[in-house]
Amino acid sequence: MEQKEFQNNKDYVKESIALVHLCAELSNEEAEILIENSSLLTFPAGTVICKEGEYGDTSYAIIEGTVEVSINTEGHENLTLSLLEEGNIFGEMAALSGSPRSATVSAKDDTVVLEIPASTLKDLIKLSSGFKETIDALYKERAVNNYLKKVPFFVNLEDSLLTRLEDSVNLITYNKGDIIFREGEIGDALYIIRTGFVKITKKHGDTDQIVAYLSHGNYFGEIALFEDERRSATVSAFTRTEVIEVLEEDFTMLLESDSALYQEIKDIVLERKFRTLEVERDPEKARRIEAIVEGGLIEAGSLLIIDLKTCIHCNNCVDACQDRHGYPRLDRRGTRIGSISFPVACRLCPDPLCLVCDFDAIKRAPSGEVHIIDEKCIGVSGCAIRCPYNVIQMVETESKRDSKWLDILGKLTGTKKEAKVEGIPKRLAIKCDTCMGYSDTACTNNCPTHAIKWVNPLEYFGERDDILDKVVEDPVAIAPQTRQEYKTLVVSKKVPESQNITSFYLVSEDGEPLPSFLPGQFLPLKLDIPGQDKPIYRTYSISDSPHKGYYRLTIKREAAPADHPDLYPGVSSNYFHDQVEPGTKLLTKAPRGKFFLDSKSENPVVLLSAGVGLTPLISMLNAITDSGSNREVWFIHGARNSTEHALSNHIRNVAEEHDNVHVHVAYSQPIEENLEGRDYDSKGYVDAELLKNILPDNEAEFYLCGPPPFMKSLFNGLLEWEVPEHRINYEFFGPASLIKDRAKVSTPKRAAVAMDSSTGVEVEFSSSGIKTNWNTSFESILDLAEANGLSPDYSCRSGVCHTCMCRLEEGDVEYVEEPLDPPDEGCVLICVAKPKNKVVIDI
Structure with missing residues (x-):
């Protein structure tokens, strides 16, 4: 060339x-x-x-x-x-x-x-x-x-039939989450996957159960056409997916012209029906398939795996990575499936979200490796924020700054940058690039037991039955490997945000990178507060985007209730405000939580908050804008007035700098100094009627966080506005029944659900004299107790604070989410526990 x-x-x-x-x-x-x-x-x-x-x-x-x-x-x-x-x-x-x-x-x-x-x-x-x-x-x-011409389905077709198909089929693109067809609809076409992945779900009670997934080269929709039935399942795009649509008349023509194809379709139909029935009869298998699919393992281009049966935990893989690259790009802590662990390493995604950089500092090689060009990277961190698997880290390095890129950065920020200054720290993105340019990968080549290796996920997992065979090796099945060790963080900065809200910036004491988190997750803390006879466990949402080198906690001082001044004020919040200063050391564990932004989606997002509930949503907002995404965002917040409105200037500034960000603030009780149009946009509360007046439609993904009345009003208002429940995400430390309007679910239906979900496993609340059966429609023993009219103490509902700890008098439990710290001996945390057999609990 x-x-x-x-x-x-x-x-x-x-x-x-x-x-x-x-x-x-x-x-x-x-x-x-x-x-x-x-x-x-x-x-x-x-x-x-x-x-x-x-x-x-x-x-x-x-x-x-x-x-x-x-x-x-x-x-x-x-x-x-x-x-x-x-x-x-x-x-x-x-x-x-x-x-x-x-x-x-x-x-x-x-x-x-x-x-x-x-x-x-x-x-x-x-x-x-x-x-x-x-x-x-x-x-x-x-x-x-x-x-x-590549699809085996059409290999034996005559040229004339293939030409007819080329003229009549349709090429359709679906974005992640789009429904291709729904269970119960009349079938009128067969679909062949050209690129991407789809998931197949069936109704199981009130839930959608994943029964299979399919990747490029596979087809679906044949059952309804072959047997003249309605669609037997719902198929949706799990990633951005291109399909070739073959209409029913062309499908019939193909079957009539090729007897071998007819028999192949017939066999496939029978096999798929049998497999689906098998999964429907065993909900645990369906749960395992869902965890594998939703965890993004299937869609990876390549996966690094560790066989825990042969791994001796010598850490040679990480050490070798560091020796080769100067910094470890591999984290052994990852996702576990049975006896197989999937560490944090590049997955060679088919459609990498990280490939967005104004400075062209992240590229994909022809062979698929995604790599950082160090000389061009200026540490913006957009790639790290967009990576859904936390593979990209931002680190400080000693290096010479390139004048060209500093000049560009200076123009963008309006500041003068000094070029070619030796020995000053430079923020640099680093990531696993599967040792591009080397003849081997350092991690796999230095494992003494050959426990770690790269695999093609489709070849490794194989068909669905092979996946289940791997998964059932371990009854725990799939769960992220918890990072249980405590880490000491140091408060580096304390910033008042409003009259009663303050932000605390936490950094690593030892200089090591902080554990990664997803926008919206919270940080668990173990606080040794003077005057308290035992540690206090609390969680606070992180209020800034990931990869900043710190965690920011924005905490409201909780006073005693105005109508009950005799009650104690919030112990931990007042400790932070009164006693925590720069230099204070705090014990924390890795961030966690199920409320986080779907960074893979490009759908519009509406962030709805009230009071200090804005903290996880600011993390989401910052993550979107820091990543360079053009995703449309509406940040809608309610507060009493400016004295309780934290980070208001930051939110306004973000909206001014990004055309895709829209802000609306409602004050319920504005004070004299507050000006409408400057400090707030409307007087009143954030409710569904306000949303209908602000938003162009109801097609967005909604994220909610705030006090119970706010949550209940918005949750049910969105449902009435015909927003599907799966597009309403919320952070709420309380039973779902407190925000879901029970009046909308008829008593006979609730009774039927309870009857269908009963397992026959007895649960006895000894102090109350109540005996009942465990019901799989509940998420925890705490939910079951509340459904039976009991009101045990609780706070976090996520296995962190230990407020719900009760004495376990008989039986065994399993935890749906691993507690932050184990309960006292002979006790159980009922907010995250389910019974394995008959249990007796002191409630």
Whole structure:
């Protein structure tokens, strides 16, 4: 390959691209953009320009010469699909979708091409509607034609039938979470997955039970067509997914023309029905499949695994990683499935969310490795925030700063940066890149027992039955490996945010990186407070985005209730406000919590808070904006007035700096100094009616955090506005019944659910004289006690504070979430416990 001197060929390129069909739609100004951002390349005859299966972020317009397009398919190696001559374009599918190249393209004779970056293609699509229509049509035609020839389903079809299919099928793109069809609907098409993953769910009582997942190359929807039934399950996109839709009449034509295909479909239908029935009869299997799928393990391009049966915990893998790269890019603590652990390492995602950088400092190699270019990284941390698996870390390094990037950063921030200052710390993103450039991976090559290795998840897990065989090795099945050790953090800064709310910045005492967290999670603390006879366990939401090098806790001073001044004020909140100062050391464990932002989604998000409930939502807001995402965000907050409104200036500033962020503040009791339009936007409360007036529609994902009346009003108001419950996420330390309107669920229905879910395992509350049976519709023994009219003490409902600890007089329990600290001997934390057999509890 040779790159020609561009300026000397500019007029030549201008004349040549006029002959490219795709570029005929461009104006003179748009053509200039194309030329200025592209490169002119020459390839001798026989040279491979791009290779099937590799990744690429460029496309090519043929200026001179001819190229050959070929694929490898079942029974055919290097099958020639077509010859493309000057005026054609290729490579645009991989450049636009981020998927691997679908074909190999070689120079048939000496060839001159214009190499066009994906970013330029996308800019031109936005600028020119004609260009967009042309490239969309080309993308669809090639995606369908190339892929149909690869699908074993169609290998034996006559050319005439294949041509008919190419003309009649549809290429459809679904975003993560989109429903492709629902259980009970009339079936009218078969779907073949071109890229991405789908999950298949069936109704099981009031819940949706995952019964299977399918990846590219598989098909679904055949049961309803083959047996003339309604859809037997719901299918939704688990990732961004492209499918080829084959309409019913074409499906019938295929079966009539190919008896072998008819028998294959018949066998598949019977097998899938049997497997689905098997899972339906065993909800535990369904739970395990759901954990594997929802944990993102199946969709990875590659997974690092550790066999715990042979691992001797010598830490050689981490040490070898550090020796090779100067800093450990591997964290052995990860997700566990039976006796297999999945450490924190790059998963080579098919569609990496981290590949967003204004400085082009993170790239994907043709072979798939995602790597950081140190010389270009300026430590913005957008890539780290967007990575859903916490693979990317931000570290301080001693390095020389490059004047070019400092000049750019200075222009962006309006500050002057000193160039080439030796020996000053530089924030740098680091990540596992599977030892790109080496002949081996350090972690696997230095394991004395060969317990750690890289696997292809689809090959490793195999079919669903193989997954279940692996999972049942361990009855605990799937649970994140808990980081149970306490870590000492030091308060580095204390900042008043309002009259009764203060932020505390916590950093690592030993200088090691802080455990990662997801936006919205909380930090558990063990507080030794003077005057208290035992430690106080508390949790506080982290109120800033991850990867900042600190945890920020924004804490409201809890006074004694106004109507009960005789009661004690909040012990831990007053301790923080009165006694915790910079330099104070605190014992914490790793962040945890099930309330966090879905960073994979690009759907609009509405963050709804009241009072100090805004803290986890600010973490989510900052994570979205810090990542560079253009996701639409509405931050809607309610407070009494400015004296209780924390971080108000920060939120307003974020909205001013980001066009995709919209803020609305409601004050219920504004004081004289508060001005409408400056300090707040409306007087009153945040409720469903306010949302209907502010939001364009109800299609967003909603996140709620605040006091019980606020939560109940909004939760039920959103349901009445026909927002599906799965799009309403909330943080609430209390039973769900306190925010869900029971009046909307009829008594007979509740009774039926309870009857269907009863297990026959007896639970006795000895002090109350109540005996009942365990019911799987409840999440914990605490829920069951409340349903039977009891009111045991509780606070966190997440196994942290020990307020709910009761004496276990008989029987055994299991924990649905591992307690932060184990309960006293002979006791149980009822907020996270379920009975394994008959239990007697002192309540």
